[in-house]
Amino acid sequence: MKKGFFITGTDTGIGKTFVSCAMLRALADKGASVGTMKPIAAGCDQSANGWRNDDALQLMKHINVDLNYQQINPVALPSPIAPHLALEHLNQTVTVKKLSDYFENIKNCADYFIVEGAGGWLVPLNETESMADVPKAFGLDIILVVGMRLGCLNHALLTAAAIEQNGNHLVGWVANIIDPSMLMIEKNILTLKKSIKAPLLGTLPHMDTKEIDAASQKLEVGFLLELSKSNYR
DSSP, X not given: OOEEEEEEESSTTSSHHHHHHHHHHHHHHTTOXXXXXXXXXXXXXXXXXXXXXXXXXXXXXXXXXXOOHHHHOSEEESSSSOHHHHHHHTTOOOOHHHHHHHHHXXXXXXXXXXXXXXXXXXXXXXXXXXXXXXXXXXXXXXXXXXXXXXXXXXXXXXXXXXXXXXXOOEEEEEEEESOTTOTTHHHHHHHXXXXXXXXXXXXXXXXXXXOHHHHHTTSOOHHHHHHTTSOOO
């Protein structure tokens, strides 16, 4: 793996999977081999092959290396609730070390990896660990997806600050317009550009989640490719 990125968001339901799929497509279009992982997913449907999460299945469609579902989503939980509660309901636990071991087994199969978190930045995994501990254990830099809607400025700035305070590196953010009726969207984006040190990698207009090709063309992945050539972490 040349470089990997952990995709987090200002909240759940703000388009992390959509942006992750678009990022995979954009990197693949640059000639890179791309892999993905959703280490833990809460909210799965039963299938003939076991529990399956729709986000993980969507991610799986946009890679160009050979990874099976269990490798992409090793911890698939039925209930659509916070991961630690879904695990507790099943009398199970998971640690960041365990998730990291899963990632170690697959990370060298692609030039670039997009790893999508569950929920927001500080969603608990167990009594002592949260999603915030995952990227450091995996050795990944962070890309923040900001769901553009009323209240997003506070959510975005708090999340960006928390990422940096935790000793991780926020290398970019994406403005995903989930509420096209939001007033002064451009001025809100400008406010975030002035306040978040990491660069804006793209603004995605409100669009159908199937429009991955169109979304991928709006992302500036050249900057991410350059990171793999430097010693920046």
